[in-house]
Amino acid sequence: MVSSTSTSAINFEIAIQKIMREDWGYLLSSLLVIYNDINLVEDVLQDAVEMALIKWRKDGLPKSTTGWIFTVAKRKAIDRLRRDQNFKSKHKDLIIEIETEEDTKEYEYAIPDERLRLIFTCCHPALDHKISVALTLQLLGGLSTDEIARAFLVKKETMAQRLVRGKRKIKQTAIPYIIPERDVFHERLSAVLSVIYLIFNEGYSASSGKDHIRADLSNEAIRLARILNELCPYEPEIMALLALTLLHDSRRKSRFTSDGAFVSLEDQNRTLWDQPKIKEGCSLIERALKTEKTGPYQIQAAISAVHSQSKSYASTDWQQIVLLYDELLKLMPTSVVKLNRVVAASNLLTIDETINAIDQLESEFKSYQPFYAAKAEFYLRAGNNDIAKRAYQKAIKLSGNEREKEFLSKKLKAI
Amino acid sequence: MKYIALIYSNEKTDPKPGSDEFIKMIGEYRSATDKFIEDGVLVAGDPLESVNTSTTLRGRGGNLETTDGPFAETKEQLGGYYIFECDNLDDALKYAAMIPSVKHGSIEVRPIMTIVE
Known part of the structure; x- marks a missing residue:
């Protein structure tokens, strides 16, 4: 390969970053199907990345970086399991299968994408919401404990403990690593959606300036919603959640003045709104509403879309917004929705x-x-x-x- | 894997023995138990006598203290249990949700620890 040292150094950095953030959930989810042990899989993935740091810097990047990490992580897992006293009796079949796979020198594996299982496990209703949020960000999003702790303004130790507790509960109670069956699918999906929306709002409530680690949570939530929408297409509530987060996020720049003061919707400079996000959000919600299976995220996204398409606060179609709130009240008769309806109706x-x-x-x-x-x-x-x-x-x-x-x-x- | 489903409800507001409601509840318990047997998940399951029959022991500093109770200070009392053999928590929760008392009380589901010799 002909390239200057600096370009290959940059490529190397990018490749490691990609593994640590973009591919983390994908690799972890796939390894988890084989080993069914979160701690083990996290450890061996970490080990594989550490090995990559040495190897790739020295020898250059392999053909498939994800394939390389996947293979090395599997080898590390086998090493660990071998060290386990009970290994022979428990995992005899497993080792034979993997050893033959390992003989292939090529690292171009078709690694199955199991992130949907992973997200349903992280957001299992038997786990506390706070724990689900932390687990989703770490296991699927590839965020470090430190990053999650800073984003949620808690001590690193507190967040570490929360994560440990979650992983322990998954293991001890045998929360299954599966996509829920049809009869409970939508109920379980709504738990997943609410976790992603919670992550979004945590970031959205922070301004973009000083608290940028917190603000990044919104981007992370949008990324998670996007992944979910890819894995599980044509689910109207998923499309709607993605639309809702995009539409809210399109107003990010106008929500605070340059010195960080909050600006209400009425006073926002609408020329600052992010039009590509609005366009994507609106087209998503239109498609979602065509399915005729309404849900709370679709109505909330529709309300947000009406605002996004209004030239000014005064010219907003309040009649339509109030009607949408009436629909939302049927599905979510909460005090907060009632308040929002009154504010719109005013x-x-x-x-x-x-x-x-x-x-x-x-x-x-x-x-x-x-x-x-x-x-x-x-x-x-x-x-x-x-x-x-x-x-x-x-x-x-x-x-x-x-x-x-x-x-x-x-x-x-x-x- | 074994899970215990602990059944809590308020004895004061539970259906009273002899009432139509009580007879209905017994019927529901019978069919739930039949389902657990049919699906091969039932390890054990029994109702408990009223909390008034409870006796609590506490051994402190070499002395054994025996007291009547616990008295029904809490809103819900332990009234019975099932033990299920299931592959995972989702299955255990599915069966626990069939316990009739879920409608007026609450069911706590916990894995039973396996002691490795």
Whole structure:
């Protein structure tokens, strides 16, 4: 191969990066089918990458980098299992099969993609949501414990413990490594979708500036949704989740000012919205809605699409948005959806009607910041500054986000 | 792999013996148990007498303390159990979900530890 040292060094870096991030979940999922032991598979993959760091730097890149890692990881796994005292009796058949495969010197294997199994295992309802999020990011996304800990603002030890607990539960309770059967598939899929959406929102609530590790979570969630959509095509709720995350993400640049202050949808500079993301999101949701199997993600994505296609806040088709919220309420009759419906409907109602609607909801919200922010806004509009002030104060107290606090404090001061 | 399904429910609000509801529940338990046998997953399973019949032992510092109870301070009491032999958690959960008390109480599913000699 004729190439300067610097290009091959760059290629080497890129190849290692690709294995560690893009191919990690794919390799891990495939090895897991053979060995059915997460810790073992993680260890041997790590070992294989360490070996690649030495070998590839010295000898150049192999023809298939993933194939090379896969083969070396398998060899490492066999070594480990051999060292296991009980190995002979338990895994005799396995070793024979693999040894013959190993004789092939070529590393061009067709490695089966088993990531769908992996994501269903990580997001099994027997696991706590926080654990599922961490496992999905690590096993499928290839993020390190340290990266996940920083993204979720917890100590590395706490995150490490969470991951250990999850892997232990999978092993000890024998959570199966399978794609769920038809009768429970959609129920289990919704658990997967909610984990990905949780990851997205964690990143979306952080601004793009200082907290870029957290903001990267949104990209990671979009990547996971994309993978899921490839593995499981024509599932309307998966298409809709991908659409929803893309459409939300298209507004990322306009959600904060350059000094990090939060900007509401009404005041956002719509020319900053990412049009390719909007285009992709809208076409996905259109295709999803054609399947006529509605679900909560489709309706939420449709609402987001209406906003994305509106030239301004004032010219938004609020009638359609309110109708979509009515549909969403049938599937998700939660307080938060009710609040969002009232906020959307306020653009069609008189201020008195809006105040009436928001007051009716108050008993459902004891400690939900967005409720008090919305209440303050409406009372301010109605000219009742005292109630507006108190609502802002309550919203500030309830907010856990510094930028949001600043945003609300500014509004309070302006009264 | 063996799993235990621990059945918790509120004795105060459970169907009372002799009531139509109780008879219905017994019927449901019978058909669930038949299904477990038919599918070859049943290892054991029994209802327990009321929590009023419980006696608790505590050995501390060489003294054995015997007390009546536990009294029904908690909302739900252990009322029975099944042990299933299943390949994985999904199967165990599938069978545990067929236990009639799931509708008014709760079922805790746990793997039984295998002691390697």
